[in-house]
Amino acid sequence: MTAVAQAPAGTSSARTGRRPASRRRRETVAAMLFLAPDMLGLLVFLGIPMVACLVLGFFQVDGFGGYQWIGLGNYERMFADPLFLHSLRTTLLYLVILIPGLFVVSLALALLVRQRFPLVGLVRSMLFAPNVVSLVVVALVWKFMLTDQIGVIDRVLGFFGVTPPSWLGTPHWALASVLVVTIWFAMGYYMLIFLAGLQDIPREYYEVAKLDGAGPWQTFRHITWPLLKPTSFFILLTSTVSMMTGGLDLLYVLTSGGPANSTTLIIYYIYQQAFVYGEFGYASAIGAFLVVILLIWSAALFALTRGGRFSDGDK
Amino acid sequence: MAGIRRRSLFAAGAAALGAPALLTGCGKSGNAKELTFWNFYAPNPNPGDPTLAAQSKWFEDMVAGWNRENETKIRLQYVTILGTPKLATAFAADEGPDIFLISPGDILRYYNAGVLTDLTPYLTKEAIDDFSRPNMDTRLVGDRVYALPMEIEPLAMFYSKRVMESVGVTGDSDLPTTWDEMLGLGEKLKREKKPPIVFCAAPGYYQNFTWYPWMWQGGGNAVSADGRHSGFDSKGAVDALNLYKQTIQRGIAPRVEPANADGALALMQGYAAAYHTGIWSVAEFRHRKPDFPYGVFAPPTPPGGTPKTVLGGWAFVANARGRDPETAAKFCTWAIGSMSQDSIDRVVDWCTKAKADIAPRKSALDKGTRDGGYDNEIMRKFKDEIFPTGRGEPRYPPVVYKAISDAIQACQLTGADPRQQAELASKQIDAYLKSYEGGRIL
Numbered sequence: 001m002t003a004v005a006q007a008p009a010g011t012s013s014a015r016t017g018r019r020p021a022s023r024r025r026r027e028t029v030a031a032m033l034f035l036a037p038d039m040l041g042l043l044v045f046l047g048i049p050m051v052a053c054l055v056l057g058f059f060q061v062d063g064f065g066g067y068q069w070i071g072l073g074n075y076e077r078m079f080a081d082p083l084f085l086h087s088l089r090t091t092l093l094y095l096v097i098l099i100p101g102l103f104v105v106s107l108a109l110a111l112l113v114r115q116r117f118p119l120v121g122l123v124r125s126m127l128f129a130p131n132v133v134s135l136v137v138v139a140l141v142w143k144f145m146l147t148d149q150i151g152v153i154d155r156v157l158g159f160f161g162v163t164p165p166s167w168l169g170t171p172h173w174a175l176a177s178v179l180v181v182t183i184w185f186a187m188g189y190y191m192l193i194f195l196a197g198l199q200d201i202p203r204e205y206y207e208v209a210k211l212d213g214a215g216p217w218q219t220f221r222h223i224t225w226p227l228l229k230p231t232s233f234f235i236l237l238t239s240t241v242s243m244m245t246g247g248l249d250l251l252y253v254l255t256s257g258g259p260a261n262s263t264t265l266i267i268y269y270i271y272q273q274a275f276v277y278g279e280f281g282y283a284s285a286i287g288a289f290l291v292v293i294l295l296i297w298s299a300a301l302f303a304l305t306r307g308g309r310f311s312d313g314d315k
Numbered sequence: 316m317a318g319i320r321r322r323s324l325f326a327a328g329a330a331a332l333g334a335p336a337l338l339t340g341c342g343k344s345g346n347a348k349e350l351t352f353w354n355f356y357a358p359n360p361n362p363g364d365p366t367l368a369a370q371s372k373w374f375e376d377m378v379a380g381w382n383r384e385n386e387t388k389i390r391l392q393y394v395t396i397l398g399t400p401k402l403a404t405a406f407a408a409d410e411g412p413d414i415f416l417i418s419p420g421d422i423l424r425y426y427n428a429g430v431l432t433d434l435t436p437y438l439t440k441e442a443i444d445d446f447s448r449p450n451m452d453t454r455l456v457g458d459r460v461y462a463l464p465m466e467i468e469p470l471a472m473f474y475s476k477r478v479m480e481s482v483g484v485t486g487d488s489d490l491p492t493t494w495d496e497m498l499g500l501g502e503k504l505k506r507e508k509k510p511p512i513v514f515c516a517a518p519g520y521y522q523n524f525t526w527y528p529w530m531w532q533g534g535g536n537a538v539s540a541d542g543r544h545s546g547f548d549s550k551g552a553v554d555a556l557n558l559y560k561q562t563i564q565r566g567i568a569p570r571v572e573p574a575n576a577d578g579a580l581a582l583m584q585g586y587a588a589a590y591h592t593g594i595w596s597v598a599e600f601r602h603r604k605p606d607f608p609y610g611v612f613a614p615p616t617p618p619g620g621t622p623k624t625v626l627g628g629w630a631f632v633a634n635a636r637g638r639d640p641e642t643a644a645k646f647c648t649w650a651i652g653s654m655s656q657d658s659i660d661r662v663v664d665w666c667t668k669a670k671a672d673i674a675p676r677k678s679a680l681d682k683g684t685r686d687g688g689y690d691n692e693i694m695r696k697f698k699d700e701i702f703p704t705g706r707g708e709p710r711y712p713p714v715v716y717k718a719i720s721d722a723i724q725a726c727q728l729t730g731a732d733p734r735q736q737a738e739l740a741s742k743q744i745d746a747y748l749k750s751y752e753g754g755r756i757l
Contacts, residue, residue, distance in 0.1 A: 063403055063406060065406075143575070147571055147573060150586055169571040259570065259729070261518075277717070
């Protein structure tokens with residue numbers, strides 16, 4: 001638009017006698033056309049389903065085209081449903097361990113691969129590699145590795161005389177196994193984001209710190225950590241949302257929500273209600289509740305960190 | 316500018332609102348002269364799999380036979396597993412297939428929703444009587460037929476002869492006939508560091524299916540005979556829950572099934588000494604490793620109990636909301652439910668050649684026996700000893716299934732008290748049955 005305003009006499013618009021407003025209009029149309037496919041996709045595949053989910057939450061849906069208005073019935077049922085409350089507790093426990101764990105591991109890896117050493121590019125690629133594999137494949141491979149007694153992990157531990165637990169057949173170990181596999185799968189992606197954040201920090205800061213005699217911890221504490229806050233905020237927000245709403249395929253293949261519901265996270269419970277029991281209305285209500293939780297979490301995070309700036313001084 | 320925005324927004328909105336209608340309208344507006352048949356055999360997605368190749372060919376031949384003689388054609392559509400998301404989603408969008416395969420566990424849900432076509436008008440009385448009743452019960456509502464079973468799949472204990480011989484089990488008389496003997500054998504295998512006896516441990520409909528016969532053996536039932544009350548808080552159920560608990564606590568069975576829960580493969584690869592699985596494994600052995608030495612014994616019984624097994628198997632159903640329910644119903648009966656020799660032969664071929672199952676019709680079972688389909692020692696044992704002790708797979712609604720599933724999982728994998736779990740599940744079942752309306756729960 002600036003170019004149009006500053007266009008000298010003799011430009012094409014002047015020659016054709018068209019007003020700059022006409023060009024603005026054409027550019028606006030072009031911009032809308034470029035945006036339209038994306039907007040349409042978002043509307044059809046995200047906007048409408050979200051509204052539909054919210055609306056369905058007020059109905060009893062039999063899964064065969066039958067809808068009955070029940071108002072807040074599904075929401076009342078939710079808080080009297082011990083399995084829903086159990087899945088909510090399990091999800092909270094899962095997130096409380098997963099998010100800090102994923103954060104620390106990803107940051108540590110980013111700090112590691114920021115260093116210059118031979119084959120660093122290969123190491124970065126290998127760490128990111130799980131992300132390019134289907135989560136179903138990841139789950140299958142881990143399932144074979146974690147199988148009791150005959151899985152490779154049990155065989156290796158057995159070689160050293162260790163009697164391993166049943167990784168996927170004991171409730172607390174199953175949840176721990178899901179956590180480990182999730183971190184293993186996701187760490188490469190968040191490592192890359194941290195790496196981008198680290199590379200935005202000017203090298204001069206580190207050089208000056210080194211001249212001043214700062215050690216690695218002091219450098220991290222006073223330079224890296226403060227300047228990485230916006231990236232940390234982004235990772236905290238996106239990882240919580242994606243870990244709470246994703247990973248269904250992993251759970252489906254790895255544990256089927258078991259043993260004894262120990263890995264039935266809320267997302268798996270929604271899937272069960274909708275597609276195993278045909279309770280689409282109830283599943284939608286839980287989905288809407290999940291959105292509310294995530295909105296509250298996001299708003300709280302924004303408020304606590306001042307939109308990721310943490311303080312007025314951090315611009 | 317404002318005008319453009321309004322027009323653009325209007326166009327975009329119209330497109331967005333119209334798109335779902337267009338998407339959901341795709342299926343139903345198709346050719347009414349062609350009906351879709353969702354199944355998990357054909358067209359064969361994996362021609363390299365010899366087991367699937369034989370089964371896929373049976374489906375293709377059957378459909379080709381119908382299509383030659385009828386104006387309305389049938390189109391086979393392969394779907395991975397029926398009874399799971401794909402079918403549920405299709406029906407939720409009113410885009411269910413015209414014909415599909417159904418397991419007994421799902422029948423009541425589909426019947427209660429009015430999705431299943433009553434096949435009775437298309438069947439002769441002679442043909443209805445030809446279907447084996449213990450197995451047929453869960454496909455009937457009153458005296459009306461809503462599904463035609465294509466096979467009967469009893470469960471039994473499969474075992475590796477090599478492993479059993481290595482612990483001194485050399486003849487049929489050494490095989491366990493009681494729960495105590497089975498647990499004793501499991502402990503012996505464990506002591507001698509041999510592969511274990513495997514029972515299903517993954518939560519889901521299949522685990523419930525495999526667990527029911529242990530409950531029935533002791534006289535237990537999930538639901539009372541009239542289908543109105545819970546019968547789960549019973550000695551039979553408590554004992555069966557305790558059996559699964561004991562198999563884990565005594566280290567006899569693994570908490571996670573080996574070989575991705577493929578019983579035949581686990582035995583062939585030496586990951587299991589015995590495996591509680593179904594007759595379908597016979598076809599797996601036949602196609603993958605015909606020389607592998609394996610045997611079968613009937614599920615052992617508790618003290619004072621009676622031999623029982625569960626009869627699984629899939630059935631043909633016609634969608635009452637499909638494009639042409641009448642033709643779909645006619646196809647089902649023509650294929651496997653008429654008294655014509657072709658129809659009977661088709662069932663014989665499916666159960667003795669393409670697969671290894673018990674034929675669900677008396678005429679087909681007789682013919683299959685005459686043709687040598689059950690001459691094999693294993694198949695004879697299934698037909699003569701195990702199948703007669705069978706009861707059709709129950710058709711419990713999801714709430715009943717889930718209450719039982721949670722009780723099994725809690726006892727088996729967390730060591731919970733079987734009596735308490737039976738009481739808890741029983742209360743949940745009773746609470747549900749109070750307001751239940753629909754087909755009789757069996």
